[in-house]
Amino acid sequence: MKKLLFFTLLIISSVNISAQNWLTDFDEAKQIASKENKTIILVFQGSDWCAPCIKLDREIWSTKEFKAYAKEHYVMLQADFPRSKKNKLSKEQQEKNNKLAEKYNKNGYFPFVVVLDKNGKVLEETGYFKTTPHGYIEQLNSSSK
Numbered sequence: 001m002k003k004l005l006f007f008t009l010l011i012i013s014s015v016n017i018s019a020q021n022w023l024t025d026f027d028e029a030k031q032i033a034s035k036e037n038k039t040i041i042l043v044f045q046g047s048d049w050c051a052p053c054i055k056l057d058r059e060i061w062s063t064k065e066f067k068a069y070a071k072e073h074y075v076m077l078q079a080d081f082p083r084s085k086k087n088k089l090s091k092e093q094q095e096k097n098n099k100l101a102e103k104y105n106k107n108g109y110f111p112f113v114v115v116l117d118k119n120g121k122v123l124e125e126t127g128y129f130k131t132t133p134h135g136y137i138e139q140l141n142s143s144s145k
């Protein structure tokens with residue numbers, strides 16, 4: 001029984017260590033990006049209904065390679081637009097996401113990834129495409145070269 005508890009705690013702690021640190025507040029993302037001189041990656045997604053969004057998460061955002069690189073170089077900001085009642089956002093968070101969409105995703109594309117400098121200036125825009133985490137990182141960084 002002790003071994004089972006130990007392995008369960010080990011698995012839980014390793015999941016928390018490797019979890020992507022997604023922010024949901026734009027002002028906080030800009031503050032961190034300014035302080036740490038990092039690029040902001042703003043991701044518009046429909047986490048519970050958009051198939052390409054789910055693929056992007058599984059094939060890129062959730063990989064060890066991307067998470068390790070992002071931790072050192074990016075501030076990850078998520079603007080989620082779930083449809084399921086069980087995943088409904090707070091009214092405050094929905095309003096924040098709507099404001100971000102009005103400014104950065106006027107056409108309502110999903111997934112839509114916007115690379116921003118620390119002040120919120122658009123450097124690059126992309127979405128889902130079949131590639132490796134390394135290839136996606138290259139795409140995200142192409143505007144800063």
